[in-house]
Amino acid sequence: MDKSTREEIGKEVIKRLKEKFGEALIANLKEEEALSLDIIVRAFSNIIFDEREQLIKLGSKTQSRAFFNVGQTRVFMQTLLVANACKSLIESGKTTSIRSLYYSTKHNIGNTKENTFEEQGESNPIIEDIEVNINALREELHLRANSKGAMVGNLTIIDSGDEIDLRKMGSGGWAVPSIVEPHTIQFKKCDAKFVLFIEKDTVWGRFNEDKFWKKHNCIIVHGGGQPPRGVRRVVKRMHEELKLPIYVLVDNDPWGFYIYSVVKQGSMKLAYESARMAVPDAKFIGLSSYDQEKYTLPDEVTIKLNDGDKKRIKELLNYKWFQKKEWRKELESMLKKGVKLELEALSSKNIAFITDTYLPEKIERKEWLS
Amino acid sequence: MDKSTREEIGKEVIKRLKEKFGEALIANLKEEEALSLDIIVRAFSNIIFDEREQLIKLGSKTQSRAFFNVGQTRVFMQTLLVANACKSLIESGKTTSIRSLYYSTKHNIGNTKENTFEEQGESNPIIEDIEVNINALREELHLRANSKGAMVGNLTIIDSGDEIDLRKMGSGGWAVPSIVEPHTIQFKKCDAKFVLFIEKDTVWGRFNEDKFWKKHNCIIVHGGGQPPRGVRRVVKRMHEELKLPIYVLVDNDPWGFYIYSVVKQGSMKLAYESARMAVPDAKFIGLSSYDQEKYTLPDEVTIKLNDGDKKRIKELLNYKWFQKKEWRKELESMLKKGVKLELEALSSKNIAFITDTYLPEKIERKEWLS
Known part of the structure; x- marks a missing residue:
């Protein structure tokens, strides 16, 4: 994407910022109404699981944020401050951190x-409010x-x-940087198949090190544990724009399985961004709770499950987005066996077992969960 | 460095592994002595600050690790297991993680x-023992x-x-990868001045984003907070091999100052590797406790110092490697003012103040601590 397209996106976002946080208030003033913004609710009560799209999403509940409500004056003022700062940021062409x-x-x-x-804990939720209410990714706010x-x-x-x-x-x-939007990152020659x-x-x-990506013609990416936004978004873009299937390889524990679910369906915290961050087609390729016997x-x-692990498994089993039969089977088997298994445990065969045998077999035999 | 040089290093490390953990024990057997290894002590009691080199180092105290001592049999066996695994690893030409x-x-x-x-907490210290006792970096053990x-x-x-x-x-x-030794990473064309x-x-x-490195002809590197070994080692190598001065830019709090001290003098935990990881010439360029007034x-x-911050400052002031007048002045001023200052605080001027004004001025006026 060239500079002019980037400027166009910027203009569009600024237009929406102005409409939502400027013109709406001017209209209030003209009508001699109390100043008030309609803000989409970002709480658990407004989180839905879209069965058709298989995505965790925000519903349409809104609440008003009013200047003349003593309990809301401060957050009302903060909302306008942050919206204005985002507008200046986009106009400057620079990006900055949420802390900055x-x-x-x-x-x-x-x-x-x-x-x-008083603290960043006050400005972060407002950034999320703005994202939701003008339907722009944080990255588009620079x-x-x-x-x-x-x-x-x-x-x-x-x-x-x-x-x-x-x-x-x-x-x-x-x-992988934090902002991987098309105005920063473009894809060129791609031979990879997944x-x-x-x-x-x-x-x-x-x-x-084993040049797995060369032998098996793919792209490999990691997010250092729970993946940051940039990694999730670049994976999503490769799936959509390059039409590549996504395979997810995690530890066999509730935390690993949760990472898979976030890549696939989104998370509650970022429910409003699932559509742009999550890959409903992503496939879970391992480690499976049945891999110990199989291999x-x-x-x-x-490793024996601890109380935190068990509690987490039970929580996951209760989420409505964890009700697929195969998912439940995995988690229930984990609970029944009472143990978890890390990716590195495959090293007990030999250190290259995971790249030489495990992954190639799984892919060849199409042994994954959807 | 080409493949043959890499193999030579591998051979040298294997030779030392054999001498220390193999031949010494065979000699025991031949002399009909009890099997025992002399292991350099890696405890606080054996940590010294080398004033001349300005480095935190290990002293020369050793203790024996004997097979026929019931309290030591297990760790004796573990030492040989890990030494043997490292030997196999080097021979295979592959690298692996300490967890694997x-x-x-x-x-x-x-x-x-x-x-x-039973847990990785048992094998990690043995890896460190091996590093110390054959004077090889972990990275040289692959x-x-x-x-x-x-x-x-x-x-x-x-x-x-x-x-x-x-x-x-x-x-x-x-x-920046974990292993940046000359057999993996080599430096070519360098125009940078620092x-x-x-x-x-x-x-x-x-x-x-502001292309600071281009305007000011330098290299910029970060370690995502407390820098990992790879980042410290690549900084050290650029200093030694490319003769580049190192400037350290951290938050003005005890944790930031400690990061500076680790880059410069090493740490207690990795005292045995200071000579290969630390850069005694590294300069502290900010944030200084005096920057609030200056700018x-x-x-x-x-941000008000909390109890943890204050405790940490007092601890640092007690270390014998924190006795430089200018260092003490910084820390004492921080304590007296009762506040800390993050790098992002400079954004209150404007978001590019740090790159346009702060850093260039500091460097031009040579305002740093040694």
Whole structure:
């Protein structure tokens, strides 16, 4: 995407910011009404699971945020401050972190001892409100989150004008940035047939060192544990724009399974962004709770579930987006066996077992969950 | 470094492994002595601060680890297991994570219910013992730690045979891998005049977006908070091999100052590796406890020190490697003012203040601590 397209997106977002947080209030004033914004509710009560799209989403409940309501004056003022800061940011063409935005909007109010914000915990939810209410991703507001994760494989990308061949990124790889929207990252030559998303960076290192992506013609990416927004979004874009299937490889524990569910269906916290972040087609390729028997892994490489694990499994089983038969079977089997299994446990066969045998077999035999 | 040099290093490390953990024991047997290893002590009691080299180091105290001592039999056996696994790893030419090594050495002992290891907390210290006792870095044993951090700038590198121009790495950058030893990473064309080490990835993002490294002809690197081994080691190598000065930019709080001290002098935990990881010449360029007045930052962007911060400052002031006058002045001023200051606080001027004004002024006026 060239500079002019990028400016067009910026203009569109600014237009929506103005409509929602400026013109609506001017209309209030003209009509001599009390100043008030309609804000979509981002609470559990407004979270729905869209069965057809298989996505966790926000419903349509709204509540008003009024200037003349003593309990809402502060958050009303904060909403306009942050909306205005985002507008300036987009106009400047720069991006910044949400922490930096907090500092740049924090100041003393007039001659009082009141500050606009006391802590970042006040400005973060407002950023989310703005995203939801003008239907723009945080990245389109030019806001950066923390970045982690790396990617290599049979793909060439353009990042901020630089052409980067992900086939020639050595052992380190390309560090996935926080903002991977089309105005920053474009995809060029792609020979890959699928994307392998790996939970852990050290396991990704094994796949990269063994040049798995070259042998099996794919792209490998990790998000250093629970993947940050940038990694989820780049995976989503590769799925949509390059039409690549996504395979997810995680530890066999409730946390790993949850990471899979987030990549696939979205999360409650970011329910309003599922449509742009989640990949309903993503496939769970391992570790399965049945892999210990299948690959005759010794008992001593399993780890006993602790109370936190068990509690988490039961929570997951209660979510309405965890009701697929195969998912329940996995989680119930985990609970019944009472053990979890880490990706590294496959090293008890040999350190390259995961790349030489495990993954190729799973893919060839189509042994995955949908 | 080519493959043959890499193999030579591997041979040398294997030779030392054999001498220390094999031949010494064979000598015991021949002399009909009890099997015993002399192991260098890695406890606080054996940590010294080398005033001349300005490095935290291990002293020369050793203790014996004997097979026929009931309290030591288990750790004796574990030491040989891990040493043997490292030898196999080097011979295979592969690298692996310390977690994977744990799993590959964990197994049942004969027909007993005993396992060689119960948890990774048992194998990690043995890896450190081996590093110390044969004077090899973990990376030379082919062991990977977690990786985080990214790097861009006026430098071309070779990573595992791939030439990577760090001037053309877009917004993401090159993800710094865990192993950056000369057999994996080599430096090629370098125009940079210095290295800027930045504590936080989002602040690094600001410097990269503003192309600070291009304007000021340098290399910028971050380690996502407390830097991992790979980042510390690549900074050290750039200092030694490319003769580049290192500037460290951290939050003005005890944790930021501690990161600076680790980059410069090493840490207690990795005292045995200071000589290969630390850069005694590294310079602290900010944030200083005096920056609030100097740059007229408003009070509301400072953060009150909490009890943990105050305790940590007092601890640092007690370390013998924190006795430099200027360091004490900084920490004492922080304590006296009772506030800390984050890098993002400079955004209260404007979001590019840190790259346009703050850093260039500091460097031009040589305002740093040594």
